Every structure is written in C-alpha cells, then in structure tokens.
Amino acid sequence: MNPLAKELNEIIEKGNPRILDMLADVGKELFFPKGILTQSAEAKQKAHKLNATIGIAMEEGRTMQLRSVSGSVSDIRPGEYLTYAPSYGIAGLREEWKKSLYKKNPSLKEKQISLPVVVSGITHAISIFADVWVNPGDVIVIPEMMWGNYNMIFGVRHKARVSHYDFYSPSGGFNVAGLESRVREEAKTNKKIIVLLNFPHNPTGYAITKSEAEAVAKALIQIANEGTHIIAVMDDAYFGLFYEEDVLKESLFALLCQKHPNLLAVKLDGATKESYVWGLRVGFVTYGCSTTGDMALFYDALERKTAGCVRGDISNASHLGQSIILKSMLDKDFDKEKQEKYDILEARAKKVKAVLADKKYSDAWDVYPFNAGYFMCIRLKNVNAEKLRVHLLDKYGVGLISIGDKNLRVAFSCIDERDIQELFDIIYRGYKDLAG
Ligand SMILES: Cc1ncc(COP(=O)(O)O)c(C=O)c1O
Numbered sequence: 001m002n003p004l005a006k007e008l009n010e011i012i013e014k015g016n017p018r019i020l021d022m023l024a025d026v027g028k029e030l031f032f033p034k035g036i037l038t039q040s041a042e043a044k045q046k047a048h049k050l051n052a053t054i055g056i057a058m059e060e061g062r063t064m065q066l067r068s069v070s071g072s073v074s075d076i077r078p079g080e081y082l083t084y085a086p087s088y089g090i091a092g093l094r095e096e097w098k099k100s101l102y103k104k105n106p107s108l109k110e111k112q113i114s115l116p117v118v119v120s121g122i123t124h125a126i127s128i129f130a131d132v133w134v135n136p137g138d139v140i141v142i143p144e145m146m147w148g149n150y151n152m153i154f155g156v157r158h159k160a161r162v163s164h165y166d167f168y169s170p171s172g173g174f175n176v177a178g179l180e181s182r183v184r185e186e187a188k189t190n191k192k193i194i195v196l197l198n199f200p201h202n203p204t205g206y207a208i209t210k211s212e213a214e215a216v217a218k219a220l221i222q223i224a225n226e227g228t229h230i231i232a233v234m235d236d237a238y239f240g241l242f243y244e245e246d247v248l249k250e251s252l253f254a255l256l257c258q259k260h261p262n263l264l265a266v267k268l269d270g271a272t273k274e275s276y277v278w279g280l281r282v283g284f285v286t287y288g289c290s291t292t293g294d295m296a297l298f299y300d301a302l303e304r305k306t307a308g309c310v311r312g313d314i315s316n317a318s319h320l321g322q323s324i325i326l327k328s329m330l331d332k333d334f335d336k337e338k339q340e341k342y343d344i345l346e347a348r349a350k351k352v353k354a355v356l357a358d359k360k361y362s363d364a365w366d367v368y369p370f371n372a373g374y375f376m377c378i379r380l381k382n383v384n385a386e387k388l389r390v391h392l393l394d395k396y397g398v399g400l401i402s403i404g405d406k407n408l409r410v411a412f413s414c415i416d417e418r419d420i421q422e423l424f425d426i427i428y429r430g431y432k433d434l435a436g
Contacts, residue, residue: 004031008301015291015298018262022192022229023305027132032304033311037087056083073320076327081320087311088303089118089284090319093326097284100329101267104240107254108288113267114299116284117306120317122237123149125268125283130158131309133194133231133266139186140194141179143167145377145403147202147235160194167204172369174212180219183230192229195220197252200238200373203401203409205349207372213248217255224262232256236269238373241342243349247371257288264289271325273374276341280321345374348412351420352376361424364431365408374413378427379406383434392430398423 001009008031013020020028036053043053057064063078070078088094097116102108119125126149134140136159142150144164154160163186165178179195186193197216200207208216224230234253242249256265270283285306291298310316328334349370356367356378363381370376380388385402392398401409408427415423 001029002031004034005029005305007031008304011297011301015293015295015301016261016289018229019264019289019291019302022133022231022264024131024133024135024138026309027305030132030305030308030312032087032308037311054084076320076323080323083319085118085316085319085322086307087316088307089116089317090322090326093118093282093322093329094284096326096329098286101286105250105254107250108257111254111257111288112295112299113257114287114303116267116286117303117310118317118322119270119283119285119310120314121272121281122235122268122270122283123153124281124314124317125270125285126150126153126235127157128285128306128309128313129233129266129268130154130160131313132306133233134158134160137161138192138194139163139190140196141165141182141186142196143175143179143201145201145204145407146196147198150196167201167206168368174206174208174216176212176215176219179216180223183220183223183228187223187226187228190228192231193223194231194233196233196235198235198237199248199252200241200371202238202373203375203403203407204368204377205370205373205375206368207242207247208252209246210248211246213252213255216252217259220256221259221263224260228262230263231266232263233266234268236267238273239269240274240338241345241374242372243346244371253286253288258290261290271321275325275328275338277321277325280324281318282321282325283317344417345413348415348417348420349376351417352410352412352424355421355424361428364428364435368407375409375411377403377407377409380408380431383431388427388430388434391434392427395433396426396430398426398430400427 009020009028040053043051063082065078065082073081094115119128130153138160140154140160141163145167155162163182165182166175169175183193183195220230220232234251236251251267253265253267256263265288267286271277287302365378365380368377385406385408389400389402392400403409
C-alpha cells in the first residue's frame with residue numbers, strides 16, 4: 001500500500017475506526033498524490049521568476065488560447081476556465097457550496113461537515129462514492145422504484161448487491177417501515193449496509209415528509225446503535241424543489257450527520273438541477289460523521305481519498321463549469337432568480353394536481369403521491385405502459401417514459417403550465433384507444 005494511503009488510514013482509524021472498516025478495499029488504498037501536483041502547487045506560490053511545472057501551455061505569461069475558443073466566453077478570464085481546476089475543485093466554489101449547505105439545511109447548525117469535493121455532476125458523485133465506499137458483494141438498500149442508473153453504477157460496475165423494498169407504504173407515503181425492515185433483515189447477515197436515499201425522488205416526484213424523515217433517522221440511528229455499520233448516502237439531485245408544507249425542506253443528511261459513530265452520512269448533490277445547468281457537470285461529495293480528536297484532520301483524510309479518486313478517474317471536473325457556478329452563486333440576483341424558476345415549477349406541480357383531481361381519469365389510472373422535484377407517475381389500470389407510450393408517440397406525438405408494465409412517468413419540469421391539461425387529456429385518449 002502507498003505510504004500516503006497508510007498515513008490517511010491511520011488518521012481515519014484514530015478518529016473513528018468504524019469508518020476505516022466501511023471504506024471499500026479501493027477506498028483504503030486511495031490517497032492524494034504528492035508528486036507533480038504538490039510540486040506545481042508549491043511552484044505556484046514561490047516560482048516568481050519562471051514556473052516550468054504545469055502541464056499547460058503559456059505565452060507571454062498568459063494562458064495560451066485560440067481566439068475561436070476564448071471568443072465564446074466573455075465574462076470569465078481564460079485563467080479561470082482554460083486552465084485545469086484542482087482535483088478537489090476550485091477552493092472558492094468548495095467554500096461557497098459548503099456555506100450554502102448550512103443555509104439550506106438549518107439542522108446542520110453546530111454540526112461539522114467536510115469541505116465538499118467537486119466532481120463532474122451527480123452521476124459522477126455516485127460513481128466516486130461507489131469507488132471509495134462500495135466493495136463487490138456489499139449490500140445497498142434502494143427502493144424498487146428508483147433512478148435506473150443506480151443499477152448500472154452499483155450493480156453492474158461495482159458488483160454490489162442491490163436490495164429492494166417498496167417505495168410507497170400501503171397508506172401512500174414513504175415506506176419507512178419497509179426500509180427499516182429491509183435494513184434490519186440485511187443487518188442479520190451484513191456488518192456494513194449502504195442505504196441510498198433520494199428525495200425529491202426520481203421517478204415518483206415524492207419528497208419525504210418531516211415526520212417520515214424523523215422516523216427514518218431514528219430507525220437508522222437505532223440500527224447503527226445495535227452495531228451495524230451504516231453508510232447513509234443521500235442523492236439530493238433535486239434538492240430545493242419542494243412544493244408542499246409538510247415536506248422536509250432540508251436534506252436527510254442534516255438529520256443523520258454526526259448522530260452515531262457507526263453511521264456515516266454522505267451527501268451527493270450538485271448544481272445540475274439546483275441551478276438549471278445540466279450540461280455544466282458540477283457536483284459535490286460531502287461527508288458528515290462522528291469522530292474523536294481532530295475533526296479537521298479526519299475530514300481532510302476523507303477529502304484526500306475522494307479527490308485522489310477523482311484524480312485517478314477524470315483528473316478534475318470542468319474548470320469552466322465550476323467558475324460559472326461560483327460566479328452565479330456570488331451574484332446579487334442568484335436567490336431571486338432561483339426563486340423565480342422554483343415558482344414556475346411549483347405552479348406546474350399544482351396544476352398537475354388540479355388536473356388529475358378530475359374524476360374523469362379514474363377508470364384509466366391511479367396517481368402516485370407526489371409533492372416535489374421534476375416528475376410524477378401514474379399507474380395504468382388496464383393497458384400496458386410501454387404499449388401506451390409507443391401509441392402516444394406514434395399517434396399523438398406525445399413522449400413519456402414507461403417504467404415496468406404499469407407505470408408512466410411524466411416530467412412536468414419540461415411542460416409549460418398551459419399545456420398540462422391537454423397533456424393528460426391526450427394520455428387519456430390514447431389509453432381509451434387501447435383499452436377500447
Ligand atoms: C436521482 C438522480 N440522481 C442523479 C442524477 C444525475 O445528475 P447529473 O446530471 O448531475 O449527473 C439524476 C438525473 O437525471 C437523477 O434523477
């Protein structure tokens with residue numbers, strides 16, 4: 001094992017030996033390389049005369065550039081987007097995102113969290129999380145309704161065993177009892193369990209209520225207290241898009257952070273949906289856990305392993321993307337602009353609810369509870385979902401996503417409010433064409 005990895009493992013073991021146990025074999029071997037990166041960083045501070053360390057091209061002391069490239073970017077200096085970003089992400093953005101986590105999650109007050117490590121979008125955050133924490137054969141508990149890419153990352157690429165429970169409880173909310181009994185069942189034969197929680201949820205558009213969130217936190221803390229090592233990983237891709245009063249308006253991360261030494265909370269989030277920048281590819285990995293001793297040193301060790309993993313994967317996330325996001329977060333109109341877009345999406349969600357309250361659709365489908373995010377789902381009564389999807393596309397030019405035999409997912413995030421009534425009327429007409 002590399003001596004730097006050994007050193008980090010010793011720091012982690014000293015702060016909380018359970019967290020060292022939770023690391024994947026790859027995670028245990030990860031470290032942040034010194035070599036070229038450290039020497040370059042040192043030279044950046046001290047090489048005032050000639051700095052011949054960096055793997056970029058310079059000209060007259062400036063970043064070499066093609067006008068045909070830099071001509072497309074007017075408000076950011078070439079040095080802030082043509083050059084490499086650090087593997088950790090640019091310092092200002094990491095600090096600003098951390099600050100925003102405290103603002104968006106009041107329950108984090110007085111808790112210590114790591115400095116977020118920047119990755120290339122939330123998919124990459126999940127992938128890096130899996131590299132650092134998931135061994136082949138590890139069990140990961142995820143509801144059966146889920147974003148399909150989890151299977152690709154955890155099941156196919158990392159050979160973890162995905163263990164399912166029903167997303168909804170029989171009474172229609174989040175299935176807290178189902179989650180708890182699945183984790184308890186797995187805890188009988190597994191020392192370490194990874195629990196993935198995604199709210200607002202893809203595909204249902206359901207966000208956990210405050211009372212459900214408290215029950216989930218209580219159950220996971222209790223199971224951790226009984227001796228199981230729990231890694232609770234939050235995919236907060238749609239964070240902030242909460243449309244109803246009783247919904248938890250912060251991340252479950254805040255309720256699980258530093259609650260028990262056997263419980264590691266990991267927050268995966270990003271600017272992708274929070275700032276409407278799907279193609280910029282800026283995501284974050286942030287840790288919250290209980291340790292003894294020097295907390296800053298401990299988190300620094302986790303950050304080094306995570307950034308080392310980024311270094312060995314994509315080297316670093318888009319500098320342009322990071323600079324744009326940082327600039328936007330510091331803009332005086334940032335909060336106002338976000339509120340305006342939130343209001344549009346909230347109005348659409350309310351309109352979908354109002355349209356679907358009409359009893360005329362009730363012979364065709366049931367509506368799954370939704371209160372957040374981009375999506376909602378309907379459960380068809382007597383028509384196959386894929387057949388209806390294809391029929392709607394061919395006959396009416398309407399595109400939806402079919403999930404399994406029964407469910408259709410509607411992304412109201414991309415349908416203007418004025419078109420929502422017509423959308424569901426067409427779905428109903430298509431249903432009737434097939435149902436007879
Ligand atoms: C639940 C969930 N997680 C993660 C992502 C991916 O986000 P990103 O585009 O930042 O990789 C999505 C996007 O579709 C998603 O629905």
